[in-house]
Amino acid sequence: MTNLLKGVNLYLIGMMGVGKTTVGKLLAQEIGYRFVDTDEIIVKAAGKSINEIFTENGEADFRQLESDVLAQVCAYTKLIVATGGGIVMQQQNWGYLHHGLVVWLDVPIQIILERLAEDNTRPLLQNADPQGKLSLLLEQRQHKYSQADLHITITATETPAEIATRILTTIPSILKKQ
Numbered sequence: 614m615t616n617l618l619k620g621v622n623l624y625l626i627g628m629m630g631v632g633k634t635t636v637g638k639l640l641a642q643e644i645g646y647r648f649v650d651t652d653e654i655i656v657k658a659a660g661k662s663i664n665e666i667f668t669e670n671g672e673a674d675f676r677q678l679e680s681d682v683l684a685q686v687c688a689y690t691k692l693i694v695a696t697g698g699g700i701v702m703q704q705q706n707w708g709y710l711h712h713g714l715v716v717w718l719d720v721p722i723q724i725i726l727e728r729l730a731e732d733n734t735r736p737l738l739q740n741a742d743p744q745g746k747l748s749l750l751l752e753q754r755q756h757k758y759s760q761a762d763l764h765i766t767i768t769a770t771e772t773p774a775e776i777a778t779r780i781l782t783t784i785p786s787i788l789k790k791q
């Protein structure tokens with residue numbers, strides 16, 4: 614696989630809670646790539662949590678930091694990059710994402726809600742109607758996610774390891790198309 618990819622980065626996109634961070638780490642281990650998470654880099658650089666950035670600086674600042682981090686990350690090869698769910702909304706980010714292969718992890722909203730029910734680290738879901746918010750965000754984002762090179766539809770019972778394996782077995786077919 615590493616030979617086939619020739620060092621090209623993989624960018625994982627999709628809604629919050631679909632498993633980009635979790636699956637990304639496994640993919641990196643599996644193929645001997647480095648793992649990076651744009652959210653993690655932003656938190657380190659800003660010296661505060663995603664929640665604090667949203668509250669103190671606002672979402673627009675967060676989106677600028679996210680684009681800056683993506684631009685920096687693209688200078689490297691042999692990376693699995695877990696992105697934040699909203700990265701697809703800035704058109705300029707696609708210029709960077711398309712430096713590599715873009716993989717959309719697609720999980721039904723009901724499953725995302727269950728996974729994130731006890732999680733308060735996603736500022737956009739800290740409101741009275743997380744289901745309504747997720748539905749609205751997905752409606753706004755779906756056509757962007759669908760620009761990915763690979764669309765992985767995930768079922769409720771599929772484990773992160775199984776998802777990682779499925780991605781790796783499907784990649785050769787999309788490499789042939791390119």
Ligand SMILES: Nc1ncnc2c1ncn2[C@@H]1O[C@H](COP(=O)(O)OP(=O)(O)O)[C@@H](O)[C@H]1O
Pocket residue numbers: 627628629630631632633634635636695728729771772773776
């Ligand atoms: N395939 C899976 N099955 C069950 N739980 C999962 C799966 N993938 C991720 N999770 C859990 O869902 C939550 C969100 O996962 P995370 O990797 O942070 O998603 P993202 O980075 O896309 O927001 C975490 O608690 C993680 O352990």
Ligand SMILES: O=C(O)C1=C[C@@H](OP(=O)(O)O)[C@@H](O)[C@H](O)C1
Pocket residue numbers: 627628629630633634652663696697698699700734735736737
């Ligand atoms: O969907 C979004 O807009 C966001 C997703 C989060 O990352 P994950 O997709 O890793 O949860 C994080 O970037 C921030 O809370 C905003």
Ligand SMILES: [Mg+2]
Pocket residue numbers: 633634650652695696697
């Ligand atoms: Mg994540």
